[in-house]
Amino acid sequence: MKILVLNCGSSSLKYQLMNMQDESVLAKGLVERIGIAGSRIKHVRTGLDAVVRDTDIPNHKVAIKLVLEALLDPNHGALRDLSELSAAGHRVVHGGELFTTSVRIDADVIKGIEEVIHLAPLHNPANLQGIRAMMDALPDLPSVAVFDTAFHQTMPPRAFVYGIPYHYYEKDRVRRYGFHGTSHFYVAHRAAEILGRPVGELKIVTCHLGNGSSVTAVNGGKCVDTSMGLGTAEGVLMGTRSGNVDPSVMLFLMEQENDPKVVSHIVHKESGLQGISGFSSDLRDIEEEAEKGNERAQLAFDMLCYGIRKYIGSYAAAMGGLDAVVFTAGIGENSSLLREKVSEGLGFLGAHFDPSRNQVRGKEAEISAPGSKVKILVVPTNEELVIARDTRDLVGKR
Numbered sequence: 001m002k003i004l005v006l007n008c009g010s011s012s013l014k015y016q017l018m019n020m021q022d023e024s025v026l027a028k029g030l031v032e033r034i035g036i037a038g039s040r041i042k043h044v045r046t047g048l049d050a051v052v053r054d055t056d057i058p059n060h061k062v063a064i065k066l067v068l069e070a071l072l073d074p075n076h077g078a079l080r081d082l083s084e085l086s087a088a089g090h091r092v093v094h095g096g097e098l099f100t101t102s103v104r105i106d107a108d109v110i111k112g113i114e115e116v117i118h119l120a121p122l123h124n125p126a127n128l129q130g131i132r133a134m135m136d137a138l139p140d141l142p143s144v145a146v147f148d149t150a151f152h153q154t155m156p157p158r159a160f161v162y163g164i165p166y167h168y169y170e171k172d173r174v175r176r177y178g179f180h181g182t183s184h185f186y187v188a189h190r191a192a193e194i195l196g197r198p199v200g201e202l203k204i205v206t207c208h209l210g211n212g213s214s215v216t217a218v219n220g221g222k223c224v225d226t227s228m229g230l231g232t233a234e235g236v237l238m239g240t241r242s243g244n245v246d247p248s249v250m251l252f253l254m255e256q257e258n259d260p261k262v263v264s265h266i267v268h269k270e271s272g273l274q275g276i277s278g279f280s281s282d283l284r285d286i287e288e289e290a291e292k293g294n295e296r297a298q299l300a301f302d303m304l305c306y307g308i309r310k311y312i313g314s315y316a317a318a319m320g321g322l323d324a325v326v327f328t329a330g331i332g333e334n335s336s337l338l339r340e341k342v343s344e345g346l347g348f349l350g351a352h353f354d355p356s357r358n359q360v361r362g363k364e365a366e367i368s369a370p371g372s373k374v375k376i377l378v379v380p381t382n383e384e385l386v387i388a389r390d391t392r393d394l395v396g397k398r
């Protein structure tokens, strides 16, 4: 069974063709600058060099056409005929409260994704464009939607309701939703496999740390709390997003700027590592400059580590215990310095860090000391694999 996994942004489209017999990646690629000058498709068949084609790509429909052409190419493609494709799996950012699991896409599902557009006005329309473009190109191909928010739908109300008048939840569905759910699900379950214990027995804090970051409490395989909220700026400090701020700070900014759009830009695009350091949103730059003695870079780094540590401690308390901490995504998988600085304060919880095991990048590893009660793990995320598996399972059912 071959499944095409698609992740459509407003101007980009990432894809991966998976062979579900052995869960291997046959080909993958990226379409960039859709609808913008300078658009191109970069395609890689596993084992071969990347092929880049610069061409006009005005919309997602043309993008999908180019992806299918690339997959069929006799030299660098991975399919002889499109009939080899069994299904498409789409990443959808927001499922609101409507979607608590992945679903096979039909007219009602499309309507549901449209209904929650106001919760993800930048992302859901792009996801829908991709879904529609794929359905237009291959009308008979079954497709599945996998939601970034779905894993977090098991949170109890005490974790997801905000302390503002309740009618904002009842009427407008203002609440914590959480994001990166597919990633948190994957790394929590993979951590249990690595530890050789049933996920149902474990209390795990998963730290998805990239340009966007979120920390999740996973108790018995289910999400019980997560740091991102209604939107994607709550929680720990991020590349350009603020993380937690007192509502009074937001009111101050509103009074100062007098324009919600400007304030939104400040907290989403000008804050975080970028805003504190004043020069970069990329942790590599921050670490490099901090090493040279740049105080603002050091402050940004310290704020990030401190924020993550606070979440780990509070989620351990929320779950009444802790068995494992998992680091994943760009920062979590690659920055040994950040993992060290976050972990070295966790000994009081029974999480003993081992610096000699921490020099790993982008691969699975245990970085806690032998015998540590709480295990500290690095687990590279694989959202595409979760999407492909859910797609296989849902398509196989009919």
Ligand code: AMP
Residues within 6 Å of the ligand: 209, 210, 211, 212, 239, 281, 282, 283, 284, 287, 329, 330, 331, 334, 335, 336
């Ligand atoms: P992601 O959004 O998951 O792709 O993560 C991207 C972020 O990971 C980048 O902005 C960097 O800050 C961070 N990153 C990647 N490699 C490293 C590294 N070797 N050291 C520190 N940070 C890294």
